[in-house]
Every structure is written in structure tokens, then in C-alpha cells.
Amino acid sequence: MSERTKPPADIKDIFDRYSDHGTMTLDHLLRFLIEVQGEKAATKDDAEAIVNALIALQHPDISQSKALDLQAFFWYLFGDVNPPLSPSGSHDMNAPLPHYFIYTSHNSYLTGNQLSSDSSDAPIIEALQRGVRVIELDLWPNSTEDDVDVLHGMTLTNPVKLIQCLRSIKEYAFVVSDYPVVITLEDHLKPDLQAKVAQMLTQTFGDMLFVPESECIAEFASPEALKRRILISTKPPKEYLEKKIEALEENDPENVESIDREDLEDEEDEEDKLQHNAAPEYRRLIAIHAGKLKGGLKEWLRVDPDKVRRLSLSERELEKASITHGKDIIRFTQKNFLRVYPKGVRVDSSNYDPLTAWMHGAQMVAFNMQGYGKSLWLMQGMFRANGGCGYVKKPDFLLKLGPNNDVFDPQANLPVKTTLKVKAYLGEGWHSDFGKFDIYSRPDFYLRVGIAGVPEDSGMKETKEMDDNWNPTWNEEFEFPLTVPELALIRIEIYDYDMSERDDFGGQTCLPVSDLKTGIRAVPLHNKEGDKYKSVKLLMRFEFVSVDSRP
Structure with missing residues (x-):
């Protein structure tokens, strides 16, 4: 983490609530994991493992008593030990x-x-x-x-x-x-x-x-x-396909490159298949x-x-x-x-x-x-x-019949199941991964965040631009009502606003809502090909609000 990146006010307030006179003990950290991060099954051993991971990374702001100060706490939140998804699988793998x-x-x-x-x-x-x-x-x-x-x-x-x-x-x-x-x-x-x-x-x-x-x-x-x-x-093989291609070439040789060959292949029915002597x-x-x-x-x-x-x-x-x-x-x-x-x-x-x-x-x-x-x-x-x-694992509603022997209807108007609240705190790391940026021209980063899913759930929203800032702090929150959260993906994209030309790409990621960890998380960004950047990350908070619990 860059030394110039400072904890935003919200993070300071949370640290104050879960610490005593500027010190977060293992007990304090455990309470934070349960109450803020939503890790209901967390134990003191889990809290200690986090602190030990920070010690292994030679963080200078951890006391001998394994307690965290504000900067060490912020370092944990923005670190690799606090990802938005679990690194291990959690789905049932015993179904057909x-x-x-x-x-x-x-x-x-x-x-x-x-x-x-x-x-x-x-x-x-x-x-x-x-x-x-x-x-x-x-x-x-x-x-x-x-x-x-x-x-x-x-x-x-x-x-x-x-x-x-x-x-x-x-x-x-x-x-x-x-x-x-x-x-x-x-x-x-x-x-x-x-x-x-x-x-x-x-x-x-x-x-x-x-x-x-x-x-x-x-x-x-x-x-x-x-x-x-x-x-x-x-x-089995499709010798007949060559004849179809040849016929199409004779009739329209200029457009043969766009032939959907797999469409042609699949025209063969199962009876024809069985006639081949494979x-x-x-x-x-x-x-x-x-x-x-x-x-x-x-x-x-x-x-x-x-x-x-x-x-x-x-x-x-x-x-x-x-x-x-x-x-x-x-x-x-x-x-x-x-x-x-x-x-x-x-x-x-x-x-x-x-x-x-x-x-x-x-x-x-x-x-x-x-x-x-x-x-x-x-x-x-x-x-x-x-x-x-x-x-x-596919959601149950795609695998089972309903009470009337019916199946899921993607075109139906469905009620909202839950609302995903997303808060974008800040981002950093572009200095290390983006050599293309002019060091004398600071970027004007803005964040696009939204949902890809069933049509009713899909859409994108934007933060304001942070002018001339390598470490943008947005502190903006968005809400996304979800009718089918099981199929929803959260889309996150960063761009550098350019008044005269196309906005420069600054990173992206896409995360499955069904596997998303709640709480304050470090979200690593990827390049256009999907490779993870070495340093570019966002600090974000994810929270699910059920329909019944809304005021």
C-alpha cells in the first residue's frame, strides 16, 4: 500500500468503534469480523491468523502484543488477506x-x-x-x-x-x-x-x-x-458438410467466410448419425x-x-x-x-x-x-x-420443478429478493501497474459499478470524477435491488476521464454476487484480458439488505 493512501473517515470511525484508545486487540478484531464482515463462524484463531499474516509481511505498525493500530488495520483491509471472494470452493460438488x-x-x-x-x-x-x-x-x-x-x-x-x-x-x-x-x-x-x-x-x-x-x-x-x-x-463425422460448403462457395464465394459452419453441422439428425460407420x-x-x-x-x-x-x-x-x-x-x-x-x-x-x-x-x-x-x-x-x-453449481430454481410442476420463467416479472448496497471508498496502485500514464498529468478517475443479470436487475451507475488524483477517494454508495441474485454479477470498471479523447481504461473486475463476501473488502482489478494487476485495488463495502428488513 502506498504510504500516501490514508484511511477515509468511515474507516476511522469503524476502527474507533472496534478498538480501545487506538488499539485493536484480537478480541476487538474478532468482533469486527463477526459484526461488520459478516463472518459469523469466525474464531479468535481466525483473528490471530490475520495478524500473523500481517507480521509475515513485515508490517511495521503491529505491536508485540499482536494488536493493530489504525494504519495496520487499514493495511489489513486493503491487503490480500481480505479478498471479496473465498479462495476455496464452497459449492456442493456431488450432484450430476x-x-x-x-x-x-x-x-x-x-x-x-x-x-x-x-x-x-x-x-x-x-x-x-x-x-x-x-x-x-x-x-x-x-x-x-x-x-x-x-x-x-x-x-x-x-x-x-x-x-x-x-x-x-x-x-x-x-x-x-x-x-x-x-x-x-x-x-x-x-x-x-x-x-x-x-x-x-x-x-x-x-x-x-x-x-x-x-x-x-x-x-x-x-x-x-x-x-x-x-x-x-x-x-460422428460430417462428410456432407463439405458438399454444402462447396455449393455455398459456388453461389456466393465472397460471403462464404461468414458461414456458420457449426449451424450447418448441427442440421444432421440422430437417425443420420447412426448411419455413419464410425x-x-x-x-x-x-x-x-x-x-x-x-x-x-x-x-x-x-x-x-x-x-x-x-x-x-x-x-x-x-x-x-x-x-x-x-x-x-x-x-x-x-x-x-x-x-x-x-x-x-x-x-x-x-x-x-x-x-x-x-x-x-x-x-x-x-x-x-x-x-x-x-x-x-x-x-x-x-x-x-x-x-x-x-x-x-446452478441455482436450485433451474434444477427443480415448482409446486405446479412448472419451471423458472426468465421473462416473468419477479419480486425483489434482496438489495445489494455497494460503497466505493477509494483506489490505489496505478503508479505500479500503469506506466503509460504521464506522471506529470494526474488522472481523473471515476468508477462504474453495476449488475449484469436478468434484464430487471441489470444496469450501471457512476461515481463522480476525482480530479488530478492517483489515489481517488469517492466515498459513494449505490443500491441495486435484485430479483434473481443467484444469477447476478457485479461489474466494476475504472476509467480516466478525458475531455477531448476516449476515456482511458483503468481496470476492471466482475464478481459473482452469490459468492460475494459482505463487509469491507479489498477488490483487486484486472486488465482487459482478465489478468490481475500486481497492485491496483479498490476498497469497497458490500451489504445485503433483505426486503423484510427495509424500513
Whole structure:
């Protein structure tokens, strides 16, 4: 913490209430943890652990009696020992796999745009290091048709060998999380190469590879039961797709780059799938079978009591389906997997709003991880929940039928459940992380804070600008009534006001409301890509006010 950062008046008042003549003992600190921080189960050992952590950091303002003065107390509040989220998981991990939102990447092997960037195992490794649990690989025969490449078909993307991707997945799959990794294969192979892929999978992963006992799984095991296992999800090859692409090229060659190839792929129904002569050793490795049943949307969303399957919809298909078949989607996702992917025109690897998919229970909301943007910030925020393990338990209302055998209706007008009060005290650390700022021109920072969630809950608010100040102190409070707090994310963004040009970015973060710790917390900020800054933090207070307790 910068020595120039001083505790604001509110923090001084709180310290005075929980100290005696300028000294906060362990007993005082424990009372603060329980009454202000909302840690009802805290013990004196927890208070002592905080003080010991400060001592380990060689803070000079802690007495031999392990008591805190005002500056040491402020140092604790603004330190790494006081995060807004619990660093460990707290969700029940013993429910069936479809009961979780799963951190999912799209075209995981691409290093940049969807048309001409290189394919590599590097973005796969990076995704796994960020906690991503679903990796997508597009399989194509190489030029001699004796080996398997990974690339975005019918584009200018350069290939990477499948075996290289598999070896990297094995090495990095469980460095961040022990919970299962799903590999979704977009398969354009003939049976002989499918057999080769089966051999690669079994030899690379060995006992890590989950092999189902039968093709029909009526209910999936839990993430806990599937720890450190690799699951394969795919559907048989699509030779017919090449002919469709060729026909489109002949009719409209200039616009073929924007074809939504996954839309075309998913037109094949399950009866057609079964006619393919897929290699049996390959078929037996498929844990999560994908495909659409013959017929329209109603049939696609039909629930088979004897078989769990995966349905894939483009963002465009989901938007349309959510209007006409919203409740059917939720019923489907109570048992089956729904994967949503970006529409084909997103050749720049941009993304879409994930909230519609989450509101309807979609487990695999596939995102392009190659770039940045506010949609990706929401995705990163959602999966900071549950200790960042890549699995987030879906709310009960998306998993269970109501009293009238009904399901959650995302379009219904719902009452407010709780109000989130957010107070922004101050921020600091830009000197260390933002070398781009002119040291002779002090920034005019302002804070944007708001909610992403169901439409009724969503919105952003702003603080005033703090002119010419590297350590802005806003002391502003906002209230956010929430009808569905279980799906809400709190968005926090910092900008440097510029009168003549676009405001400069100063940091961002997104936090799941369901896992948010109450009380006064140090909130670390991230860059546009989602990497945490070394020093930039905000001091904020979070409080939930129930409807019944409001005056």
C-alpha cells in the first residue's frame, strides 16, 4: 500500500468503534469480523491468523502484543488477506454433472481470429491455466490423409497436430482444478482416422480417460466422482458438410467466410448419425453424445429419461428458441447438456452476452478466449465463483420443478429478493501497474459499478470524477435491488476521464454476487484480458439488505 493512501473517515470511525484508545486487540478484531464482515463462524484463531499474516509481511505498525493500530488495520483491509471472494470452493460438488455451469472455450486451439490465425496448443494451455474445463478441437485429416490435424476447417488457419494438443491437455488439465475436463471434438474424419484418434486418446490419457460402460447414460456422475478424469464429447463425422460448403462457395464465394459452419453441422439428425460407420473403438470412448433429434426445436429439446445427451445451439438459435421455448430449454437442461457457441460472423473472435444462456440452464456457454471485451469479463467473473475451479453449481430454481410442476420463467416479472448496497471508498496502485500514464498529468478517475443479470436487475451507475488524483477517494454508495441474485454479477470498471479523447481504461473486475463476501473488502482489478494487476485495488463495502428488513 502506498504510504500516501490514508484511511477515509468511515474507516476511522469503524476502527474507533472496534478498538480501545487506538488499539485493536484480537478480541476487538474478532468482533469486527463477526459484526461488520459478516463472518459469523469466525474464531479468535481466525483473528490471530490475520495478524500473523500481517507480521509475515513485515508490517511495521503491529505491536508485540499482536494488536493493530489504525494504519495496520487499514493495511489489513486493503491487503490480500481480505479478498471479496473465498479462495476455496464452497459449492456442493456431488450432484450430476449437468447441474453445473462449466467453464467452456470455443475453438480452443486458435491464437487469434477465426479465419487466418495460427492453430496451436498454446491457447489450450492458457485456457486450462485460467480454469477452463471444456476444450474444443476440430479434427481434420492432414494433407496426406494419414494423420490428424486440428484447425478451423475451410479457412486459412494453420494446423497443429492433434497429438500435440492432447499431450498439452494431459500436462495442464489439472494444474488449477482437479475437476473433470471435457474435450468436445468436431469430427471430420473417416473411420480409419477415427480409429487412430481412439488410439491417441487411450495411449495419451490412459486411466485418466473416462470410458462409459454403455452408450446410454441415464444420469451422469458428479464432478467429485469424476475428479482428474478426461471426458470425450462428440458426434460422428460430417462428410456432407463439405458438399454444402462447396455449393455455398459456388453461389456466393465472397460471403462464404461468414458461414456458420457449426449451424450447418448441427442440421444432421440422430437417425443420420447412426448411419455413419464410425470406428467402434472410437464410439466407445464417447462419454457425452451430441446431436439433434429428427424434427424441429420441440424434438431437439425432448427429454429422454434413459439417455443424457448434448445439444448445441448457436447464440442466434438460442435467442430465437428462448422466446418461443424458454421453459422447454430449462426442462431440457435439468438433465441434459446444452452447449451454446458464437455465431459464425464473429470472425474477430468476439463474444456474446452469456446471461441468456445461463438463465436457461445452459452448462457449456462456449466463448472465444483469444481476445477481450465485456462479455468475456462476465464469463471470467462467473467462474471466479466456487474457488475458480471451473464448475459453478446452478441455482436450485433451474434444477427443480415448482409446486405446479412448472419451471423458472426468465421473462416473468419477479419480486425483489434482496438489495445489494455497494460503497466505493477509494483506489490505489496505478503508479505500479500503469506506466503509460504521464506522471506529470494526474488522472481523473471515476468508477462504474453495476449488475449484469436478468434484464430487471441489470444496469450501471457512476461515481463522480476525482480530479488530478492517483489515489481517488469517492466515498459513494449505490443500491441495486435484485430479483434473481443467484444469477447476478457485479461489474466494476475504472476509467480516466478525458475531455477531448476516449476515456482511458483503468481496470476492471466482475464478481459473482452469490459468492460475494459482505463487509469491507479489498477488490483487486484486472486488465482487459482478465489478468490481475500486481497492485491496483479498490476498497469497497458490500451489504445485503433483505426486503423484510427495509424500513
